[in-house]
Amino acid sequence: MSHISVLLHETVDALLGGRNTGIYVDGTFGRGGHTRLLLSKLDEHSRVYAFDKDPQALAVAAQLEQEDPRFTIIHASFADIKTALNQRGVETVDGVMADLGVSSPQLDQAERGFSFMKDGPLDMRMDNSQGLTAAQWLVEVDEEHLANIIFQYGEERYSRRIAKAIKAAGYIESTSQLAEIVKVAHPKWEKNKHAATRTFQAIRIEINKELEDVHAFLPEALDMLHNGGRLAVISFHSLEDRIIKQFIQKESTLAEDDGWGLPQKPKETRRLKKIDRVRASEEEVKQNPRSRSAWLRVAERINFKGE
Template structure:
């Protein structure tokens, strides 16, 4: 399956908010769908910077850089957003978007090792130019830590049983072999869902430090946003969405008064206001089933005087 950008127009429409110029950031370039639409909506003076860890994304981005001088690609995680942009002399931007999770090409290419739907080497690295493969990591990790990863990141109730089976199996070379081990160890799985789904998700998240990257990215994004600039983030599972929801909630809520009933002159520390939360339409889900679990959350940057 070729990559279909999820919530494409909804994200770009919300990000621009009727503007057609400025400096924008795509924190997760992927195959460039959101970036291309964004560029098509911006004037000749605009600038778009994109981030991605995946070397294959760089190939697509290199072609776009040749086509459009307004675009620049950065081979890095969006967890390094501020540092990377500051090095390029960028200290404030007009909008930032991110489409979290794994792209369709990553899932569909057996050699990337993300999916048990296609048997291939057990890799799972978004940046497969460096670091351990999942196969190597499973050899090195201790059983207790593996069980905790599967429980926390996969929300898998049989995590300890699965971790034990994985460690007893020794070196696991392929995705198909890992899926079979998990299936045999799993006493009961959800209808219409493979027994290994949660375990694969958990190992992928741990391997790529996905949730840590989101935690690092969000405050940096707000620091970079100009007044009335927007942050738009698409998530695909509850763990990611919870982080984004709680962050926006915290940044858009007036701090509680702990003055014990005494009048207090409180400083308003709110930096964001909520704009919209939406999900894929029935039409989009029918055309692209992978959009079914996607949520888009959008927030707008406030200045202190705006929040008062």
Template structure:
């Protein structure tokens, strides 16, 4: 299955917001669907920087870089946004977007080791050029810590018995083996879902530090946005969406001053204005079932005081 960009037009339209030039960032290049559409809406003076860690995504990105001089790929996590842009002399941009989570090619290629649907080496690294594989990580991690990760990142109620079974199995070489271990250990799972769905999600999130990277990325994205610049982020599960929601809420709400002995005052430290929250349409979900759980949140950078 080829990668179909989720909420493609909604994301790009919200990002450019009637503009046709400027500097933009795609924090998760993937297979370039959002970037290509964005470039098609921008003039010859525009510039788009893409970030990605995945070697296969980088191959596609380098090809696009050769085809279009307005685009430059950066082999790094979006958690390094400010540092990488500063290294290129960029300190302000007109828009930042990110499409979080795992891509269709990563799931569909057995050798990447992300999916229980296609048995392959138990890897799960988005950047498979460095760091421990999931198989190596599972050997090293303590049972209690593994159970906590499966519970927290997978929201799996049977995390303790699953972690116990995984650790009892010793070295697990393939995704198929891991899926079967979880299935046997799991007493009851959701209809139309595999028993290992939540466990695989939890391990993948932990291996790739996905939530930590999002927490680091979001404030940096706001830091580099110009006044009226847009932030557009697509998430696919409740943990990511909650992080984005809470961050935008915090950045768009007046802070209260609790100074001792002083009347309570509200300090205007807001940096963002909420724009919209968009869910995939019925037509998109029908064409691409993986868009079913996707949410797009959009916010706009407010001008600093005195601007």
């Protein structure tokens, strides 16, 4: 299955907010769907910088660099957005977007080890040029920590039983082997869901430090935006969406007074204004079932003091 960009037009249109010029960032290039549409709507003076860790995504991006001089790809996590852009002389930008989660090519290629639908080596690394594979990590992690990861990142109620079975199995070489171990250990599966879905999600999130990267990315992206600049982020599961929702809520809420009880004007601490929250349309879900769980949250920078 080829990669279909989720909430494509909604995200790019929200990011631009009616503009057609500026400096923009795609924090998760993937196969470039959002970036290409963004470039098509921008004038010749604009710039787009994109980030990705996946070597295959970087190869696609390198080709786009050759085709369009307005585009630059950066081999790094979007968590490093501020440092990477500052090193290139970019201090502020007009918009930052990110499409979180795993791309269709990553899921569909058995050798990447993300999915139990196709048997392959148990890898799960988005940047498979460095770090531990899932198979190596499962050998090193202790049972209690593994159970906590499966419970926290997979929201799996049977995490302790599953962790015990995984550790008892020794070295697990393939995705199908891990899926079968979880399936046998799991006493009650959800309707229309494989028994290993939540466990695979949890291990993938841990291997790639996905939630840690989101926590690091959001404040850095906000720091890069000048007044009127927009942040547009697509998430696919409740853990990611909760982080984005709480961040926007915190940054768009006026701070309380200092508690002295004296009448005074509240200190203006807001840095964001909520713009929108969007779900995929019924038509998009029909064409691309993976968009069913997607949420797009959009916010706009206010009270930037650097201008």
